[in-house]
Amino acid sequence: MKLLPTFSGRLHDARTATMIGRWLGAAIAVCFVTGVLSHYLQHPPDWLENVLPSRPYWGYRVTQGLHVASGIAAIPLLLAKLWTVYPRLFVWPPLKSLRHALERLSVAVLVAAALFQLFTGLLNTIQWYPWPFSFVPVHFAVAWLLAGAVVLHVAVKYPEIKAHWSSRAAGTLELPAADGPDRRSLLTGVAAAVGAVTLTTVGQSFTPLKRFDLLAPRHPDHGPQGLPVNRTAAAAGLAGVSTVHWRLTVVGDRSYALTLDELAALAQHTVTLPIACVEGWSKSARWTGVRVRDLVRSAGGRPDSTVRVVSLEKRGTYRVMEMGADYTEDPLTLLALRLNGQVLSLDHGFPARIIAPNRPGVLQTKWVTRMEII
Incomplete structure (x- = not known):
């Protein structure tokens, strides 16, 4: 008698997870780097105060615009990534060895940190803080936790990521050719979702697109x-x-x-x-x-x-x-x-x-x- 459901959908495979994962990784990397820059511009330590440059004069506009845009784009990517891998939550036995237990713990930290960062960051854009802690120091600290969790996850999964990184590499694993159209449809849908949330929010900083600024909390001309x-x-x-x-x-x-x-x-x-x-x-x-x-x-x-x-x-x-x-x-x-x-x-x-x-x-x-x- 089976106690847990069986997932046979081929789009929950490593190839799909890798393809979405590299998009998500790029978005998180941009968000992390620009977020660190933003933090040190807002709260420079004494040794950095007279080192920070005033030029280019548009620098902070670009980096902070990229920070928020990449963070918003990462939300549908993260949800798609979780959809591709969630069947692994139901593997049996849940803990096969000490190494497997540590791997699952690291994934739990990675997922929790990513969800926390992206959704609290999104609420910060509308200046809503339904929590008892100070947003800035906690957001900054968890950013480093997330960065470390991503590096650890990539290191642990590197052989699998390498095997599925390119279509040529994936082809050596004899993936069913019939999965190609469905996978392309899924990836097209994910790309469309990323494009839609970006197009309808980025106009708050990239003013040539301000006419499409439908979902952003601010319109650059209103005030x-x-x-x-x-x-x-x-x-x-x-x-x-x-x-x-x-x-x-x-x-x-x-x-x-x-x-x-x-x-x-x-x-x-x-x-x-x-x-x-x-x-x-x-x-x-x-x-x-x-x-x-x-x-x-x-x-x-x-x-x-x-x-x-x-x-x-x-x-x-x-x-x-x-x-x-x-x-x-x-x-x-x-x-x-x-x-x-x-x-x-x-x-x-x-x-x-x-x-x-x-x-x-x-x-x-x-x-x-x-x-x-x-």
């Missing part, structure tokens, strides 16, 4: 002054900001303070830079304001100075931000007063905000009130 907003002034507790008593204080060897009118009377520069957010959306805009390096030098700062920027916000993870010397000295880095030719709206950081090249949106501090030369 005050034609630019999306993640954190509004009301959410930051700054709905009633007034410039009557506002001052920009620059602390250095020659500290000084400026009113908004005095700041606006300084030499103004206009640059075109993208806002690129960790949730995956990005949009270029024209920003006008005072170069940060001019403000720093007026306070006695040197070209290698690091600057700490403080927001009017009373709380929040990013209310205080630091910029390394490469950002501070870059002529594209502004304390911006205007957006697309208009005075900054309150939601975009009025009276003044930071805009810098190759920088995550969370570090483009809004509602700036203080700059300290370190």
